[in-house]
Amino acid sequence: MKKYTSILSALTLSIGLLAPSSLSAYADQNSELDALKSKYVVLMDYNSGQVLYKKNATHKMYPASTTKIWTSFCVLEKCKDLDQLVEIKDMPEIEGSSMYLENGEKFTVRELLESLLVHSSNDVAYVLAKHFGDGDPKNFINYMNEEAKKYGAKNTHFNNPHGLPDTDHYTTAMDMAILSRTAYGNPTLSKIVKMKSVSFKASDRIKVERNLVNSNKFLTSGDSIDYKGKTIPIKYDIVDGIKTGFTDDAGNCLVSTAKKGDIRIIANVFFAPAGSLYHDSRYLLDYGLDNYKSVTIYKADKIKGEKSVKLASPGKIKYRLANDYSITSMKGDPSSTEGYTYKYNFDKLKMPVKKGDIIGTMNIFKNGDMVSSIGLVAENGSQTYLQLVLSKLGIKSADKSDKKEVNTDKKKSEYKKAEEEKDDKKSEDKKSQGQDSKSENSKSGKNIVGKIKKEGSSTVNGVLGIFSSIGDFFGNVGTHLSNAKKTVSGFISSIKSFKPSNLSIGKIMSSDFYKYLEKEINNKIGAVPAPIIIFGLPILILIIILWLIISLIKDIILGRKYKDEDKKDDNENKIEEK
Structure with missing residues (x-):
C-alpha cells in the first residue's frame, strides 16, 4: 500500500498543473456538451x-x-x-x-x-x-x-x-x-x-x-x-x-x-x-x-540516471522516473506532442537515502510552462561518511520528516500523530527498562559478555554522557582541585613543570582526572572496562578522522568527473517529434 501511495502521489500533482486552455480551440465541439x-x-x-x-x-x-x-x-x-x-x-x-x-x-x-x-x-x-x-x-x-x-x-x-x-x-x-x-x-x-x-x-x-x-x-x-x-x-x-x-x-x-x-x-x-x-x-x-487518445510523452523505463553525492558512500545514487508521463490529445492532432522539455530538480535531496525514496523531481514543461512534476525514485541507498560512522557506532540519525513527500502537500494527520505518540511512549518504556537493566548489571558485576550484548546501544549513550560529565568537570574544576588538595596556583605550576618524559601510563592512571573519568565510566557503563574507553576511544576517533580525510581526498579526485556528469543530466532534454 505504501508503495502504491508513493507512486500515486507522484502522479497526482499533474492534476492541478494541467490546464484545459490548450483545448479552447475545440470550443465549437463542446457546444453540445454545454447543452x-x-x-x-x-x-x-x-x-x-x-x-x-x-x-x-x-x-x-x-x-x-x-x-x-x-x-x-x-x-x-x-x-x-x-x-x-x-x-x-x-x-x-x-x-x-x-x-x-x-x-x-x-x-x-x-x-x-x-x-x-x-x-x-x-x-x-x-x-x-x-x-x-x-x-x-x-x-x-x-x-x-x-x-x-x-x-x-x-x-x-x-x-x-x-x-x-x-x-x-x-x-x-x-x-x-x-x-x-x-x-x-x-x-x-x-x-x-x-x-x-x-x-x-x-x-x-x-x-x-x-x-x-x-x-x-x-x-x-x-x-x-x-x-x-x-x-x-x-x-x-x-x-x-x-x-x-x-x-x-x-x-x-x-x-x-x-x-x-x-x-x-x-x-x-x-x-x-x-x-x-x-x-x-x-x-x-x-x-x-x-x-x-492517450499519448505517453516520457516512459518511466527510459528515464534513468545517477546523482552524485559528495562525502557519501556510495558516491552516486541511481534513480528512475516514478511513472510514465502521459497526456490526452485530440485524435488527429500531432502538434499536441510538441514543445515538451524536462529538467531535474534535486533541491530536496536529504541524506541518508534508502532504496525507494523520492530524491528529486523531473519537472516537465510545455512551451516553457511547467505542466507536471514527477518523482525520481532512488534505486540504491547512500549515506554521508558521518552518518556511516554514526551507524557503525550504533547511533541512528534522525528520520527525515518530509520523506517521500514529493508532488503533494503531505501533512501529518491526527491519526499519525497519535501513532507517533504511541511509538514515543514505547520508546520511553524501552529506554527506562534498559536503564534499569544497566543499573542492575553494574551492581552485580557478573556476566560481562552478556552485559556488553545487552547494553550495546546504551554504551554509546553512556560515552556521550561521559563527555557531558567532562564538561561539568571542567566547569567545576576549582571544586575538583580543592577536593584533591590542590590550588589553582599549584595546578598552573604543575603545567609549567610538565615534561613529556614525565608522562607514563602509570602516572596518567594515578591522576585525579583519570580517576574521575574512571568513576564516571563505571557509573554510566558497567559492562565496558574504563581503560578501554579512556585509551581506546581517542585512538578510534583518530582512525575515523584519518579515514574521513582519505575519503575526502578521494571525493576531490572524483569530484570533477561527477560534476561533469551532473551538468549533462541537468541539461534540458527535448522530446523527439512523434
Missing part, C-alpha cells in the same frame, strides 16, 4: 489527469453519497488487514440507504467496503468511520479532510462519512474529480466498484442474509434511455465504476468511468435533473473516448 442539463460537470482523462471538459467546476456543491468514494479510500489507507472483523456495537439510527446492521454482528472490513460502495449503505459508513477513528467518527472525518487537501482538493470539507445533507459538508466538481481519480487508483477499490452485486449469507457472525445490488445503473439496469435520437439500454458494458449519489440538496450525482483501448475517462456529473443523469454521463464518456 447537457446537469449543473456541475468535469470530464477527466484518468491517466494524465487532464480536464477535457468542465462546467461550473469550481462552484460549491453537495456531493451526496459520492462522498463514500473518499471514505473508502481513506479506510484503505488506514487498514492493514482487510479481513479483520469489525463488531457492530451501539448502532445509532441513520437515515437513508442502509444495510440495516444489527448490534452483535461481525463483518470484515472488505465486506463493509463492498456494502458501502455497491449498495451505498450509510450505516456502514458510520461504522467504518467509528472503527478507524479510534471510536470517534470525528477523528476519521478529520483524516478525510486532511487527506483530501493533501491530494489537491482545496475547496472541500467533509462533515460526515456518508454524504447526508449538511451545510458544512461540501465540495466542487473539480475536487471530486481529483479525489475520484486518486481513489480509483487503489486496486481494491477499483475492483469493488465494478461488482454488480454482493451477498452476505447468514452465519454465526451475520444474523440476517443480505443480497445487495449495485446502485450504478450502468452496471445492472434493464431500463432504457433516449440517447441521440434512439432508445438504448442504460446498461453500458464498458463502464466499470464508480459511485452514485442522491439527496434533495445535491440532486442526482454519478461518478462513472469507462475504458476503451489505452484511454480511460472519468465523468463527474452532479445535480442532474430527473432523467438526465445517465444520459449526460454517457454523452460525456462517449465524447471523451471517441475524440481523444
Whole structure:
C-alpha cells in the first residue's frame, strides 16, 4: 500500500498543473456538451489527469453519497488487514440507504467496503468511520479532510462519512474529480466498484442474509434511455465504476468511468435533473473516448540516471522516473506532442537515502510552462561518511520528516500523530527498562559478555554522557582541585613543570582526572572496562578522522568527473517529434 501511495502521489500533482486552455480551440465541439442539463460537470482523462471538459467546476456543491468514494479510500489507507472483523456495537439510527446492521454482528472490513460502495449503505459508513477513528467518527472525518487537501482538493470539507445533507459538508466538481481519480487508483477499490452485486449469507457472525445490488445503473439496469435520437439500454458494458449519489440538496450525482483501448475517462456529473443523469454521463464518456487518445510523452523505463553525492558512500545514487508521463490529445492532432522539455530538480535531496525514496523531481514543461512534476525514485541507498560512522557506532540519525513527500502537500494527520505518540511512549518504556537493566548489571558485576550484548546501544549513550560529565568537570574544576588538595596556583605550576618524559601510563592512571573519568565510566557503563574507553576511544576517533580525510581526498579526485556528469543530466532534454 505504501508503495502504491508513493507512486500515486507522484502522479497526482499533474492534476492541478494541467490546464484545459490548450483545448479552447475545440470550443465549437463542446457546444453540445454545454447543452447537457446537469449543473456541475468535469470530464477527466484518468491517466494524465487532464480536464477535457468542465462546467461550473469550481462552484460549491453537495456531493451526496459520492462522498463514500473518499471514505473508502481513506479506510484503505488506514487498514492493514482487510479481513479483520469489525463488531457492530451501539448502532445509532441513520437515515437513508442502509444495510440495516444489527448490534452483535461481525463483518470484515472488505465486506463493509463492498456494502458501502455497491449498495451505498450509510450505516456502514458510520461504522467504518467509528472503527478507524479510534471510536470517534470525528477523528476519521478529520483524516478525510486532511487527506483530501493533501491530494489537491482545496475547496472541500467533509462533515460526515456518508454524504447526508449538511451545510458544512461540501465540495466542487473539480475536487471530486481529483479525489475520484486518486481513489480509483487503489486496486481494491477499483475492483469493488465494478461488482454488480454482493451477498452476505447468514452465519454465526451475520444474523440476517443480505443480497445487495449495485446502485450504478450502468452496471445492472434493464431500463432504457433516449440517447441521440434512439432508445438504448442504460446498461453500458464498458463502464466499470464508480459511485452514485442522491439527496434533495445535491440532486442526482454519478461518478462513472469507462475504458476503451489505452484511454480511460472519468465523468463527474452532479445535480442532474430527473432523467438526465445517465444520459449526460454517457454523452460525456462517449465524447471523451471517441475524440481523444492517450499519448505517453516520457516512459518511466527510459528515464534513468545517477546523482552524485559528495562525502557519501556510495558516491552516486541511481534513480528512475516514478511513472510514465502521459497526456490526452485530440485524435488527429500531432502538434499536441510538441514543445515538451524536462529538467531535474534535486533541491530536496536529504541524506541518508534508502532504496525507494523520492530524491528529486523531473519537472516537465510545455512551451516553457511547467505542466507536471514527477518523482525520481532512488534505486540504491547512500549515506554521508558521518552518518556511516554514526551507524557503525550504533547511533541512528534522525528520520527525515518530509520523506517521500514529493508532488503533494503531505501533512501529518491526527491519526499519525497519535501513532507517533504511541511509538514515543514505547520508546520511553524501552529506554527506562534498559536503564534499569544497566543499573542492575553494574551492581552485580557478573556476566560481562552478556552485559556488553545487552547494553550495546546504551554504551554509546553512556560515552556521550561521559563527555557531558567532562564538561561539568571542567566547569567545576576549582571544586575538583580543592577536593584533591590542590590550588589553582599549584595546578598552573604543575603545567609549567610538565615534561613529556614525565608522562607514563602509570602516572596518567594515578591522576585525579583519570580517576574521575574512571568513576564516571563505571557509573554510566558497567559492562565496558574504563581503560578501554579512556585509551581506546581517542585512538578510534583518530582512525575515523584519518579515514574521513582519505575519503575526502578521494571525493576531490572524483569530484570533477561527477560534476561533469551532473551538468549533462541537468541539461534540458527535448522530446523527439512523434
